[in-house]
Amino acid sequence: MSTTADAFKRLLVGSPKSSGELEHTLLPKAIALPVFSSDPLSSNAYATQEALLVLALAGAAGLNLILPISIAVATLLVIVVTSYRQTVRAYPLGGGAYRVAHENLGMYPGLLAASALLIDYILTVAVSITAGVEAITSASEALHEHRLGIAFLFIAFVTLVNLRGVRESGTLFAIPTYGFVLSIYLMIGTGIVKCLGGCPLAESAGRDLPAAAALGPLLVLKAFAAGTTALTGVEAIADGVPAFRYPQSKNAATTLTAMAALSISMFLGISWLADHTGVIYTATPVGQRSVVAQVALAVFGGGPLFYVIQIMSAAILILAANTAYQDFPRLSSILAQDRYMPRQFMNRGDRLVFSNGIVILALLAAMLIYIFDANLTRLIQLYLVGVFISFTLSQTGMVIRGRRLKPPGWKRTAMISGFGAFVTGAVLIVITYTKFPEGAWVVIAAIPFAIYGMRSVNRHYQEVGRELRRPDRRPTDRRPGNQHMIILAGEVNAATARAVGYATSVASSDLEAVTFNPSSADAWRRAMPGIPLHVIRPGGSRTGSLRAYLRAKRRVLTPNDFLTILVPEVLKTRSLLEVLKNPGSTRLKASLLVEPDVQVMDLPITEGKGDHPSLEIQEPLRNHVCVLVSGVHNATLQAMEFAETLRPTDIRGINFGLDPSASERLGDQWLEHGIPHPLEIEDSPFRDIGSSLTHYVRQFKADGVKRVVTIVIPEFITPKRRHRLLHNQTALTVKGRMLLEEGVVVVSVPYHLHD
Amino acid sequence: MFDRLIEKFTQAPEATRATNLKEWADSIPETIRIKDIAPRCGCRAVGVIQKIRIDPRTGTGSVEVTLDDGTGRLLARWLGRSKLNGIALGKGLEVEATAGDHAGEDLVVLNPSYRLMPGPDRG
Numbered sequence: 079m080s081t082t083a084d085a086f087k088r089l090l091v092g093s094p095k096s097s098g099e100l101e102h103t104l105l106p107k108a109i110a111l112p113v114f115s116s117d118p119l120s121s122n123a124y125a126t127q128e129a130l131l132v133l134a135l136a137g138a139a140g141l142n143l144i145l146p147i148s149i150a151v152a153t154l155l156v157i158v159v160t161s162y163r164q165t166v167r168a169y170p171l172g173g174g175a176y177r178v179a180h181e182n183l184g185m186y187p188g189l190l191a192a193s194a195l196l197i198d199y200i201l202t203v204a205v206s207i208t209a210g211v212e213a214i215t216s217a218s219e220a221l222h223e224h225r226l227g228i229a230f231l232f233i234a235f236v237t238l239v240n241l242r243g244v245r246e247s248g249t250l251f252a253i254p255t256y257g258f259v260l261s262i263y264l265m266i267g268t269g270i271v272k273c274l275g276g277c278p279l280a281e282s283a284g285r286d287l288p289a290a291a292a293l294g295p296l297l298v299l300k301a302f303a304a305g306t307t308a309l310t311g312v313e314a315i316a317d318g319v320p321a322f323r324y325p326q327s328k329n330a331a332t333t334l335t336a337m338a339a340l341s342i343s344m345f346l347g348i349s350w351l352a353d354h355t356g357v358i359y360t361a362t363p364v365g366q367r368s369v370v371a372q373v374a375l376a377v378f379g380g381g382p383l384f385y386v387i388q389i390m391s392a393a394i395l396i397l398a399a400n401t402a403y404q405d406f407p408r409l410s411s412i413l414a415q416d417r418y419m420p421r422q423f424m425n426r427g428d429r430l431v432f433s434n435g436i437v438i439l440a441l442l443a444a445m446l447i448y449i450f451d452a453n454l455t456r457l458i459q460l461y462l463v464g465v466f467i468s469f470t471l472s473q474t475g476m477v478i479r480g481r482r483l484k485p486p487g488w489k490r491t492a493m494i495s496g497f498g499a500f501v502t503g504a505v506l507i508v509i510t511y512t513k514f515p516e517g518a519w520v521v522i523a524a525i526p527f528a529i530y531g532m533r534s535v536n537r538h539y540q541e542v543g544r545e546l547r548r549p550d551r552r553p554t555d556r557r558p559g560n561q562h563m564i565i566l567a568g569e570v571n572a573a574t575a576r577a578v579g580y581a582t583s584v585a586s587s588d589l590e591a592v593t594f595n596p597s598s599a600d601a602w603r604r605a606m607p608g609i610p611l612h613v614i615r616p617g618g619s620r621t622g623s624l625r626a627y628l629r630a631k632r633r634v635l636t637p638n639d640f641l642t643i644l645v646p647e648v649l650k651t652r653s654l655l656e657v658l659k660n661p662g663s664t665r666l667k668a669s670l671l672v673e674p675d676v677q678v679m680d681l682p683i684t685e686g687k688g689d690h691p692s693l694e695i696q697e698p699l700r701n702h703v704c705v706l707v708s709g710v711h712n713a714t715l716q717a718m719e720f721a722e723t724l725r726p727t728d729i730r731g732i733n734f735g736l737d738p739s740a741s742e743r744l745g746d747q748w749l750e751h752g753i754p755h756p757l758e759i760e761d762s763p764f765r766d767i768g769s770s771l772t773h774y775v776r777q778f779k780a781d782g783v784k785r786v787v788t789i790v791i792p793e794f795i796t797p798k799r800r801h802r803l804l805h806n807q808t809a810l811t812v813k814g815r816m817l818l819e820e821g822v823v824v825v826s827v828p829y830h831l832h833d
Numbered sequence: 834m835f836d837r838l839i840e841k842f843t844q845a846p847e848a849t850r851a852t853n854l855k856e857w858a859d860s861i862p863e864t865i866r867i868k869d870i871a872p873r874c875g876c877r878a879v880g881v882i883q884k885i886r887i888d889p890r891t892g893t894g895s896v897e898v899t900l901d902d903g904t905g906r907l908l909a910r911w912l913g914r915s916k917l918n919g920i921a922l923g924k925g926l927e928v929e930a931t932a933g934d935h936a937g938e939d940l941v942v943l944n945p946s947y948r949l950m951p952g953p954d955r956g
Contacts, residue, residue, distance in 0.1 A: 093845070093846045093849075094846045095846070096846065096849075096853075097923070098850075098853070098923060098952065099853075099951060329834055360896045516938050617926045679938075739921060741885060741921045741922040742919070742920060742921040743918075745885060745887050745916070746916075748887060748889070749887065749889055749915055749916060752889070753889065754887055754889065754890055755889075755890070756887065756888040756889075756890070757886070758884060758885070758886045759884065759885045759886075759922060760883065760884040760885075760922075761882070761883050761884065763921040764846060811863060
């Protein structure tokens with residue numbers, strides 16, 4: 079990467095952290111609380127309001143029920159938190175409802191929980207950002223038409239801060255979260271004191287409220303379901319246990335309790351005040367103040383504190399998104415570990431956060447906001463279904479686990495969890511029933527797709543794993559065959575001369591050249607008299623004709639032989655742009671890669687660089703072959719065999735240990751398979767294989783003429799195109815970087831996976 | 834404190850890591866920093882395992898471990914074996930032997946006695 083781009087990236091997200099610093103990114107409780115609680119605490123800004131909205135349908139009589147309903151919601155919160163306290167103890171690796179359901183209820187319930195959670199996290203970002211934007215745009219009509227832009231700006235900001243690191247975002251966002259808690263407490267405290275001498279009345283108190291519906295059990299149930307919004311975000315801590323400082327489970331459980339205590343007291347306090355100040359909140363009129371705002375106005379009677387509450391509510395609503403930024407990437411990484419999501423989600427970025435998950439979350443949330451045009455009322459309908467699916471599954475799972483393992487006191491906790499599962503299940507049904515036509519169907523329709531997607535990713539990875547370890551396709555003990563090389567000749571230039579030199583050193587006997595360009599044939603025959611040239615006259619596409627030619631060639635070779643096509647390239651400058659400027663060649667190489675049993679070798683030289691622009695053909699004296707090893711399996715073994723046919727000075731396997739704990743096992747497997755070459759496992763402390771490899775090959779001081787380094791990259795080629803995204807991402811970055819290194823030859827050895 | 838802050842933001846990440854590693858190595862008693870080791874002198878050094886090279890070829894079989902303590906690199910080589918239990922990247926290793934000569938950039942010690950230890954918690 080160029081230094082300017084590097085510096086810019088460093089400015090944006092900070093300088094890279096080494097893997098060893100991971101423990102220092104763990105959160106102390108005082109920061110973990112706001113990080114994971116901004117979502118559950120923010121729900122207090124609207125939970126009472128949601129319940130009041132339903133109750134108002136029954137007229138003034140309905141409003142009297144707000145306190146009992148709030149107490150019922152608070153009780154449910156206590157039950158759910160008690161159950162989740164068990165969960166964080168039992169599953170210290172995080173993953174919350176997914177882990178619990180996957181382990182105790184089976185794969186499909188696990189995936190159901192996972193997709194419900196993932197969708198819910200995306201919604202959390204979309205809803206909270208939209209809510210925050212609405213709070214801002216309601217202040218100024220002029221900003222309203224820019225709401226999409228403002229929303230994207232907020233998403234970009236939260237994304238960037240999260241890319242900088244868990245600790246960094248946690249510390250920054252702790253201030254508004256604590257500010258919100260303090261200001262609400264101040265409001266509740268002042269309110270209670272004022273109520274001792276007769277409560278002040280809200281602006282809407284005593285408004286004429288005709289009853290539109292009877293106060294039946296269904297309405298009460300609906301109001302209760304609406305009030306359970308206060309529970310959203312409780313699952314956040316259980317998903318994020320690994321983000322806590324040691325002892326992780328204990329700290330997470332304590333934080334969970336603290337969060338519940340804050341949430342319950344705030345929720346009950348707001349509901350009590352709303353009841354006593356006589357707040358009425360109905361679907362119309364449009365311009366009315368929110369319940370919290372009305373209460374604040376009544377308590378503080380305007381003044382600066384009223385505005386503090388307003389500002390803090392807006393801030394916490396935006397910050398609720400931050401909780402999802404913690405959990406979505408982490409859950410994705412857990413799912414990737416269990417092979418339900420692409421491996422890329424496991425990678426930690428420069429700042430030790432799961433960068434890919436963060437970016438995907440931001441993109442999906444932005445897309446959702448765009449589709450729903452930043453309309454809060456429509457977005458909020460999608461919310462909640464996912465939360466309650468995960469609550470129900472998680473608590474049911476904990477009951478099953480209790481019955482299975484029978485830890486001390488399991489009967490009591492299983493009863494609590496069981497009751498909790500029953501109630502959250504009932505709420506789930508009510509929510510689905512009431513919200514389905516208004517938008518919840520989108521979520522319910524999306525979940526099967528998500529489950530199907532994860533299931534197929536998993537099935538694919540398992541098949542690949544089996545295929546890579548199938549003994550009958552293992553190339554060990556197979557005598558390496560001969561190397562047949564074909565040079566793809568364009569013009570006769572320094573790069574072709576080098577390719578000829580290289581190929582002669584490997585396979586002087588079986589070497590030929592092909593060209594699409596009849597006019598350069600004479601020049602070629604003059605310059606390289608010893609090498610037969612075959613002019614391919616494209617019948618259709620160039621690639622098609624070349625592939626047909628290679629296939630015909632392949633048929634006369636034995637299965638043990640290797641057929642390698644050399645692609646010499648002249649790059650004008652040493653920049654990746656130069657590579658991209660020649661898409662034809664890249665496309666050609668990519669299409670050759672999927673041709674069975676053909677290796678593609680890249681010999682780039684930089685024009686002007688190097689002291690041998692001449693056409694003189696020189697066999698390299700030293701050829702160091704490095705095979706990139708990600709694991710010991712059939713693809714690696716085949717690449718090692720390929721390496722042996724190159725008549726190299728030496729061969730070695732190299733691995734950049736992104737997972738230090740795997741390094742010992744890798745060495746053992748290497749020895750078990752009896753590979754007769756050295757293996758080097760090198761730490762890449764900044765998890766940047768491209769840079770580590772660049773550093774590594776530079777120690778050979780290759781000049782491309784006398785001394786070359788050949789990088790052999792085993793690649794998996796899957797029969798289905800859509801599966802290819804799941805593999806070879808590292809190979810792609812490595813190839814891009816290595817093309818620009820002096821004296822480095824890159825060869826892909828594809829391993830074709832069958833269905 | 835401000836100086837440290839400026840230093841923190843302008844330092845290359847590799848330099849930060851080296852500082853952290855040296856701090857850790859300094860905390861282990863009776864060990865010498867790698868850059869201070871004189872060739873052909875007895876030494877006891879400590880470092881974090883940066884690279885492992887196993888060579889299973891018969892006759893030349895060896896295990897090589899490259900240690901980094903933030904001041905330099907030390908190559909510990911055990912001949913005639915291709916496996917060393919408990920060796921993994923990122924762990925700490927203390928080696929004691931007579932230092933050999935420089936092989937390229939790295940100082941080499943042959944068949945040192947060794948002791949595994951937890952790696953640094955930073956770096």
